[in-house]
Amino acid sequence: MSATTPQRIALIGLGTIGMSMAALHLARENTTVDVFDTRPDFEQYLRKTLPVFLSHHLTSDVSEPDSVLPEAVVSSLISSGRLQLHTSLETACASATIVQEQGPENVAFKQSLWKQVESIAPPSAHFWTSTSGIAASIQQGEMSDKTRLLVVHPFNPPHIMPLLEIVPSPETSTERVEFARAYFSVAGSKHRPVVIKKEIPGFVGNRLAFALLREACYLVQEDVVDAKDLDTIMKASLGPRWAGNGVFESYQQGGGEGGIQAFFEKLEPTLQQVWDGQGRVNLVGNEETQWKDKVISQVNEAYGSFSNEQILEKEARLKDFVNVQTKSYGHLDTQK
């Protein structure tokens, strides 16, 4: 079964990530989306929330108030049969070609869910989990056919952020990995799926982020810089650099003609000195856990709570960055 043929996706758990996924799937052609969530006001919540996410997937600038789709769009999707609401897991999964879950991050819940889904979904259906922390090899504990399950980890906010980390377990079949990659790579998609070759806690994106966060907390703890100034530094240097180039691409350029090898040779003493002196703050245990209050109070003082308007502004800016990434630059048109 090809990823571009009609698909029927059963979505289990429609919180923020699930709602964004519903919109993502509905924005494609040839999809039917079956949704199931246990919250009592599910239909009301979906009718109110889904149009916002659909707007992000279907229009170019949702920061314009007029571009948010009316709630009637949900009624139209329901009456056409493209969107189907369910009150049981059984009916939601019965005809699925893909079952995707965004439920609680809890091992027992995930294992029990997949065991049940396996018994009710068609035998060829693909099983995807949006988890950020529980590997497929753990979630599959009670499944008979462990080749069907893999992680599809989106990044916040999922309706704008292009990344999807596809993380198979050692048992996941190559065909199912390739199907997921192909599904999110369809022409016109704003999403960029990347297959991670081995399971590892935090996958890749969060491991990189948490390594930097640890050093950031250490620098605040040591009074080298305060939290707000550290954020200014990030926005005024590494953020835009890494948004345009990756990490390695930046240092390949930074090394000049000799590339990243020349960069390593030139920076060797400083780089090793920084690595040797990296902070080792901890959240758990008896050592180096005193930094937390300082970081939390500085961050609260700097930002407080974000208003809805501020969050909309952040989302609009993030969309602008993603648009810059995909913009064609005139003098290189011939290469595209």
Place this chain on the structure above:
Amino acid sequence: MSATTPQRIALIGLGTIGMSMAALHLARENTTVDVFDTRPDFEQYLRKTLPVFLSHHLTSDVSEPDSVLPEAVVSSLISSGRLQLHTSLETACASATIVQEQGPENVAFKQSLWKQVESIAPPSAHFWTSTSGIAASIQQGEMSDKTRLLVVHPFNPPHIMPLLEIVPSPETSTERVEFARAYFSVAGSKHRPVVIKKEIPGFVGNRLAFALLREACYLVQEDVVDAKDLDTIMKASLGPRWAGNGVFESYQQGGGEGGIQAFFEKLEPTLQQVWDGQGRVNLVGNEETQWKDKVISQVNEAYGSFSNEQILEKEARLKDFVNVQTKSYGHLDTQK
């Protein structure tokens, strides 16, 4: 002396960073720039290179070929007296209010330079070094008045990147730190100076970058992801996130109503697990130095050498990101 009064800046060392700094200073009103470099073809090199950097500082979109200033702009600056070329350090520094060096990253050179500059520049002149690695407290070794020197560390490419890390030594006077901060904070400047409160190897920006780079090299070494896919992950998630929000601001938002404290509580097990398992690759020593060949060969294979067109495209994109950062978003106009 206020940072907004007329200044006369002696620039020592006119490589890429020095040339960008010359353009930055010349783009201001009320400045005279004295330049000194020991390369034999200095004047010819400056006449060819400076217009490109000036264009970046004076025009909004230098990716348009027509927006690069003609070489005649240099003759005009020289004939008006705003730009003065020197063949000796003595004449370059004789009337300076600021002396800024971008010479070789070598302790003996810097110490000897500042001792000499101290004996020839006016007693009130400010001394700035653009070093990325040699702290002011080391460079000042042979100076009599150690209150005058501080680091002004720009980020590559310096003509576009807004960040300047201002890093005083423990001896630098508060007034001189404030003068430097004020000088780069002038209205209309695209630069964002941040004062670092303590000297530390790598300052702040590079410490954050190198912490992340270490984990990136580890993930490639462990075959979790290849170098190019890691860059895709960065560009599709953390890059644009951190370009729009800082690190702490992102997690303050990520924690929802409870802010970064709720984020730490919710993510505690995963965060600590990732921190405990962080890679410890090294450039120097006997342990964990085998990763280098794999990283270098993957990066070379992914990118090769960059053409001038590719570098221009990268710079145009970086300018676009910086422009998005300073763009005003309609629905928040009333708050600006």
